[in-house]
Amino acid sequence: MMLTYWQKGIHNRRAVFECYFRKMPFGNGYAIFAGLERVIRYIKQLSFSDSDIEYLREAENYPEEFLTYLKNFKFKGTIRSAVEGDLVFNKEPILQVEGPLADCQLVETALLNIVNYQTLIATKAARIRSVVGPAGNVMEFGTRRAQEMDAAIWGTRAAYIGGFDATSNVRAGKIFGIPVSGTHAHSLVQAYRSDYLGFKAYAQTHKDCVFLVDTYDTLKSGVPNAIRVANEMGDQINFLGVRIDSGDMAYISKRVRQQLDEAGYPEAKIYASNNLDEKTIQNLRMQHAKIDVWGVGTHLITAYDQPALGAVYKLVAIEDEQGQMQDTIKLSNNAAKVTTPGKKQVWRITKKADGKSEGDYITFSDENPLGQESLYMFHPNYTYINKTVTNFNARPLLRTIFRKGQLVYAQPELTAIHHYSAAMLESLWDEYKRDLNPQDYPVDLSQKLYDHKIKLIHKMRKLVADKEQRD
Numbered sequence: 001m002m003l004t005y006w007q008k009g010i011h012n013r014r015a016v017f018e019c020y021f022r023k024m025p026f027g028n029g030y031a032i033f034a035g036l037e038r039v040i041r042y043i044k045q046l047s048f049s050d051s052d053i054e055y056l057r058e059a060e061n062y063p064e065e066f067l068t069y070l071k072n073f074k075f076k077g078t079i080r081s082a083v084e085g086d087l088v089f090n091k092e093p094i095l096q097v098e099g100p101l102a103d104c105q106l107v108e109t110a111l112l113n114i115v116n117y118q119t120l121i122a123t124k125a126a127r128i129r130s131v132v133g134p135a136g137n138v139m140e141f142g143t144r145r146a147q148e149m150d151a152a153i154w155g156t157r158a159a160y161i162g163g164f165d166a167t168s169n170v171r172a173g174k175i176f177g178i179p180v181s182g183t184h185a186h187s188l189v190q191a192y193r194s195d196y197l198g199f200k201a202y203a204q205t206h207k208d209c210v211f212l213v214d215t216y217d218t219l220k221s222g223v224p225n226a227i228r229v230a231n232e233m234g235d236q237i238n239f240l241g242v243r244i245d246s247g248d249m250a251y252i253s254k255r256v257r258q259q260l261d262e263a264g265y266p267e268a269k270i271y272a273s274n275n276l277d278e279k280t281i282q283n284l285r286m287q288h289a290k291i292d293v294w295g296v297g298t299h300l301i302t303a304y305d306q307p308a309l310g311a312v313y314k315l316v317a318i319e320d321e322q323g324q325m326q327d328t329i330k331l332s333n334n335a336a337k338v339t340t341p342g343k344k345q346v347w348r349i350t351k352k353a354d355g356k357s358e359g360d361y362i363t364f365s366d367e368n369p370l371g372q373e374s375l376y377m378f379h380p381n382y383t384y385i386n387k388t389v390t391n392f393n394a395r396p397l398l399r400t401i402f403r404k405g406q407l408v409y410a411q412p413e414l415t416a417i418h419h420y421s422a423a424m425l426e427s428l429w430d431e432y433k434r435d436l437n438p439q440d441y442p443v444d445l446s447q448k449l450y451d452h453k454i455k456l457i458h459k460m461r462k463l464v465a466d467k468e469q470r471d
């Protein structure tokens with residue numbers, strides 16, 4: 001497509017693309033935006049190396065002048081985006097790229113790849129975090145099951161943004177500063193062919209100890225031997241607790257709790273892992289399982305119940321031959337697939353009184369609801385569903401990250417992003433946060449944008465009909 005634009009001389013026409021998803025992942029009431037850090041790294045390094053040019057010369061047989069254009073290519077676009085940890089919803093722009101048509105086009109797939117995966121995992125993590133309860137801890141254990149190494153690294157970062165407390169991936173700890181936490185595997189006990197010898201060896205080489213107690217028999221061997229080693233080592237170790245990884249974890253955890261309490265270790269925590277997700281955790285908590293720390297792997301890192309977020313990247317405006325920006329629309333028989341034309345901004349509307357969200361309000365980028373006394377918000381498909389909001393705050397969701405190719409946004413520390421997403425969830429009513437059949441969060445269009453969209457739909461339909469008649 002870049003070659004076409006370049007050969008036809010339209011590669012430098014100004015264009016605006018916007019990225020949004022149509023359906024909420026996991027049937028959840030909100031999504032947590034993640035991926036911006038990697039988008040920034042990707043854009044900063046975006047160029048064609050000598051070997052790239054060589055490959056394209058061989059494989060694609062591109063004209064030399066086009067290869068020279070690629071060799072000198074530098075991304076010159078402006079990127080506006082939601083920030084990591086913010087709540088985002090379906091049918092609203094979460095990322096916008098404005099600039100030369102070819103530049104905008106080149107980055108489409110990479111941006112979608114990054115934002116789709118990381119937003120999906122952050123959202124899954126938030127769902128899991130929501131059932132663990134404020135006293136519980138939840139650790140990311142997924143590296144061995146992730147779709148390869150990149151997904152493990154960036155997936156655990158997204159999980160941390162979504163509310164996880166720590167990861168067992170030490171490399172992710174090193175790169176991003178995520179708290180690292182973990183236990184040991186069955187093979188350590190198997191190597192010694194004894195719970196006691198395995199735990200003792202581990203205790204002699206580690207200060208913080210969590211013993212995995214289910215290799216042979218949790219209640220008859222694992223826990224009694226963990227207690228024995230804790231007694232023998234005394235202050236030489238921090239006996240943090242034990243991990244169970246199989247069996248009926250409600251029943252076993254209660255018995256383990258009893259054994260630890262009776263041995264004088266009421267502070268020792270019970271860790272659990274084994275194919276956990278939000279459903280099993282909720283169910284185990286309903287059964288009053290005595291579990292303090294949850295290790296979650298496969299179901300989180302692979303987004304097991306919904307393996308992809310369907311965010312798309314659509315052209316919403318382009319410069320015409322006369323240098324005028326023209327808004328574009330994509331029609332479809334499927335109403336959900338009709339795009340909203342024009343360069344936009346999304347405003348998060350909250351009540352001044354309690355800071356709670358009233359909904360999101362999409363406008364043209366040059367509209368500003370902040371100055372208005374009251375805001376008329378209506379459902380874009382069922383316009384009879386409407387309300388007038390007063391005493392409100394309006395916060396623009398899309399922030400400028402790159403301006404004409406230059407990075408202008410300073411990413412906060414990852415810990416700040418982790419806390420930010422929790423604070424953003426506080427501003428959302430519980431009706432949108434329940435994990436089953438949540439209320440639809442309002443994502444409305446301004447009157448001006450709505451009227452413009454309807455006008456453009458009619459105009460395009462008429463154009464097509466007239467053309468068909470002529471043909």
Ligand SMILES: Nc1ncnc2c1ncn2[C@@H]1O[C@H](COP(=O)(O)OP(=O)(O)OP(=O)(O)O)[C@@H](O)[C@H]1O
Pocket residue numbers: 245246247248249250251273274275276280283284287
């Ligand atoms: N009390 C419980 N209520 C609901 N689900 C539970 C309970 N205890 C364990 N589970 C879950 O049930 C599933 C049991 O799976 P599975 O049969 O593979 O475990 P297992 O019998 O321990 O076998 P393995 O040793 O292969 O892991 C896991 O997802 C586990 O988290």
Ligand SMILES: O=P(O)(O)OC[C@H]1O[C@H](OP(=O)(O)OP(=O)(O)O)[C@H](O)[C@@H]1O
Pocket residue numbers: 141142144145186245273274275276295296297298299
């Ligand atoms: O169950 P997940 O949520 O993916 O969490 C990670 C799992 O990985 C480890 O075991 P592994 O699956 O390697 O072996 P095991 O089940 O035989 O212990 C660990 O003991 C957890 O059970």
Ligand SMILES: O=C(O)c1cccnc1
Pocket residue numbers: 140141142143168181182183184185243273295297
């Ligand atoms: O630290 C652990 O116990 C751990 C980490 C990853 C996978 N399973 C267990």
